[in-house]
Amino acid sequence: MKKLFSAILASMMLATVLCGCSVKTTVETKYTDDFADSYASKKEVDKDGNVKYEYEKDEYEQFAADYYEEVKEESRLEIESSGQYSYYSPDITEIVVGINPESYEELGEEVLKAEAQKVGESALKYQMNLKNPKGELTVTYRNANTAEEYFTITVKA
Numbered sequence: 001m002k003k004l005f006s007a008i009l010a011s012m013m014l015a016t017v018l019c020g021c022s023v024k025t026t027v028e029t030k031y032t033d034d035f036a037d038s039y040a041s042k043k044e045v046d047k048d049g050n051v052k053y054e055y056e057k058d059e060y061e062q063f064a065a066d067y068y069e070e071v072k073e074e075s076r077l078e079i080e081s082s083g084q085y086s087y088y089s090p091d092i093t094e095i096v097v098g099i100n101p102e103s104y105e106e107l108g109e110e111v112l113k114a115e116a117q118k119v120g121e122s123a124l125k126y127q128m129n130l131k132n133p134k135g136e137l138t139v140t141y142r143n144a145n146t147a148e149e150y151f152t153i154t155v156k157a
Contacts, residue, residue: 023060023131027051028157031128035070039063060131067126068092075122080115081107084144092126093137095119098144112141113153120155128157 027036029049037043039062042054055063072088075095079086082103087096097119104112116139127133135157141150 021057023055023057025053025055025129025131027053027129031125031157033125035067036063036129039066064130067129071123071126074125075119078115078118078122081112088123091130091134092123093134095123095137095139096142097139098142098147099150100144104141104143104150109151113151116141116151116153117155120153124155124157133157 022041025036026046027050029051032051036051036053039059040053040055041059044052046052068088068090071092075088076086079097081097082100084100085098087094089095097116099112107115120137120139123139124137127135127137136154138152138154140152142148143150
């Protein structure tokens with residue numbers, strides 16, 4: 001009887017641990033790109049076209065790390081000005097782009113703001129695929145030589 005009770009208790013503890021290790025996300029259609037498909041243990045599409053993913057905890061952590069790198073590189077392709085560096089905060093709520101003063105003068109602030117908008121929209125995909133997205137980020141352009149801020153825009157989902 002004692003062994004049976006111990007086995008039942010052990011099974012209950014294991015079930016509790018396993019149930020507590022899943023992560024669920026819902027991603028709006030415009031932010032999906034199938035990157036998560038190979039990481040998620042379950043995928044469903046609701047009537048509105050939003051994708052619902054379920055991950056085991058370690059799958060989710062690997063997905064988040066890999067997707068961060070993917071989206072970061074993808075959004076950097078939107079930087080057409082002579083950017084010297086770009087910084088992405090770990091949760092991609094802030095992006096900083098350092099550009100040459102010559103690029104800033106040559107292209108002008110309006111062109112660079114449009115570029116910053118594209119960079120932000122591309123990077124917003126990462127946030128919107130996480131379990132608790134903030135739904136907005138800032139993109140700041142700075143002088144690559146002096147770190148003087150040229151402008152900051154906010155991109156919202």
